[in-house]
Amino acid sequence: MSTLRQGSQAVAIEQDVVLARQTARKLSIECGLRLVDQTKLITAASELARNAVIYGGGGHMDWELLEDGARRGLRLIFRDDGPGIPDVKLAMTDGWTSGGGLGLGLTGARRLVDEFSLESAPGAGTRVTICKWT
Amino acid sequence: MERIPILRMGEFLLVTIQVDMHDQLAMTLQDDLSERISGTGARGVLIDISALDIVDSFIGRMIATISGLSKIMDAETVVVGMQPAVAITLVELGLTLPGVITALDVERGMRLLRDRLQSR
Numbered sequence: 515m516s517t518l519r520q521g522s523q524a525v526a527i528e529q530d531v532v533l534a535r536q537t538a539r540k541l542s543i544e545c546g547l548r549l550v551d552q553t554k555l556i557t558a559a560s561e562l563a564r565n566a567v568i569y570g571g572g573g574h575m576d577w578e579l580l581e582d583g584a585r586r587g588l589r590l591i592f593r594d595d596g597p598g599i600p601d602v603k604l605a606m607t608d609g610w611t612s613g614g615g616l617g618l619g620l621t622g623a624r625r626l627v628d629e630f631s632l633e634s635a636p637g638a639g640t641r642v643t644i645c646k647w648t
Numbered sequence: 649m650e651r652i653p654i655l656r657m658g659e660f661l662l663v664t665i666q667v668d669m670h671d672q673l674a675m676t677l678q679d680d681l682s683e684r685i686s687g688t689g690a691r692g693v694l695i696d697i698s699a700l701d702i703v704d705s706f707i708g709r710m711i712a713t714i715s716g717l718s719k720i721m722d723a724e725t726v727v728v729g730m731q732p733a734v735a736i737t738l739v740e741l742g743l744t745l746p747g748v749i750t751a752l753d754v755e756r757g758m759r760l761l762r763d764r765l766q767s768r
């Protein structure tokens with residue numbers, strides 16, 4: 515597996531969520547994902563970018579265009595240095611929210627992508643990695 | 649401030665969402681719409697989302713809220729033009745939008761609204 519291209523952008527304020535969606539859209543087209551997979555990846559990115567802004571106090575979205583044999587993939591990493599998630603298992607429960615949300619962001623994002631990993635600890639920030647392959 | 653325009657068409661209101669809305673813009677639309685429904689006594693609201701290539705949990709929740717709000721104010725909301733890929737994604741995300749009425753396009757949405765109002 516090799517990395518074709520990579521980059522990073524800030525997700526600090528609400529407007530950055532829109533910009534993160536735009537970047538995810540551009541890259542998923544470039545990656546060659548089919549339309550429904552583009553839509554799924556952009557939607558997952560939107561959820562995770564919003565979480566980074568609202569709960570993480572802002573962070574970054576790193577992206578990587580990948581190639582693995584004949585397949586291409588897009589990996590997005592959302593990271594912040596916020597308070598972290600005390601109970602990751604609870605946070606990964608459908609419908610659980612600490613705020614006024616629907617509690618669908620994390621679990622929904624996991625369903626929408628091929629690879630999902632969440633690393634978080636209290637005081638150590640949060641890092642969510644998602645990836646979708648052609 | 650940036651706003652999504654709300655058009656009046658007889659007893660209906662038409663909203664065409666053409667931009668990728670940030671969360672605050674969506675909240676403003678929700679407030680503007682409830683004000684316009686009560687101000688005009690509109691009986692129906694059409695929300696055209698055919699230009700939206702994604703609907704995430706935030707926009708989904710806004711749509712559900714508008715639909716619920718309008719019912720309380722004696723109006724019906726119909727969401728028109730949802731792209732198939734958006735519909736598939738919404739279901740997988742876990743958002744089923746209960747109580748939200750949908751139609752394929754504005755024309756059908758309008759017909760649906762008229763029928764529903766007549767049968768009341």
Ligand SMILES: Nc1ncnc2c1ncn2[C@@H]1O[C@H](COP(=O)(O)OP(=O)(O)OP(=O)(O)O)[C@@H](O)[C@H]1O
Binds near residue numbers: 569594612615619620
């Ligand atoms: N980056 C983060 N930093 C700290 N806590 C987080 C972060 N992301 C998620 N959480 C916690 O996990 C919970 C679940 O997140 P999730 O996105 O699933 O739901 P939500 O944001 O509460 O609602 P929704 O996304 O449906 O509007 C959040 O309420 C929050 O407590």
Ligand SMILES: [Mg+2]
Binds near residue numbers: 619
């Ligand atoms: Mg969320």
